Amino acid sequence: MVFVQLLLLKVALDNRPSPGMKEGIEHIPFSGHRQESDLGFARPYNFWRWRSERPYWTFLGYFVLSLFVVHVFLPFISRTESYINFLGFVGLAVEAFLPVPQVLANQRSRSCKGFRLSVLVAWLLGDAMKMSYLFYTKDVIPVAFKMCAIFQCICDCYLGVQYWMFGDGWTTVGTRENGQPWGSEEKDIRLT
Secondary structure, three states: OHHHHHHHHHHHHHOOOOOEEEOOEEEOOOOOOOOEOOOOOEOHHHOOOOOOOHHHHHHHHHHHHHHHHHHHHOHHHHOOHHHHHHHHHHHHHHHHOOOHHHHHHHHHHOOOOOOOHHHHHHHHHHHHHHHHHHHHOOOOOOHHHHHHHHHHHHHHHHHHHHHHHHOOOOOOOOEOOOOOEOOOOOOOOOOO
């Protein structure tokens, strides 16, 4: 699984779009400039938005080396229940928050252009299988798993709502007869 994820990262880095607008979609993750989010903060050191490929591999190398040192040379830390719980919670949180950047990007652009319906369907089917296992198994499942699964399912369902609401943008869904989006501040003034 780790090898496949590294291969996918390599493919994504090799095929990333150039910075700027393309077909109405802004490709900011690789723009290379420090940009504030809608929440008013910028990522420290432009984390995971680097222009060149080397910082990605450097970060992953340091991350793996740090975990190796903790697990091999510091067993008094790596074998504690609190450390194991911490790793589990971080892993669950990362997985649960995976759809959030897509939700925010769709909301910001009022479009789902570039987001494939097959991905959405796969995510929703995965959520259904995960939820059915977590809530219908006779095994004891920790509450953290259930809460993260519920959060991820809500995000994925909202992606479905966005896909239904926005489609490929305001030009196809949610426009008036004059082409203006519903709720826009501009008034249609006609001279008679």
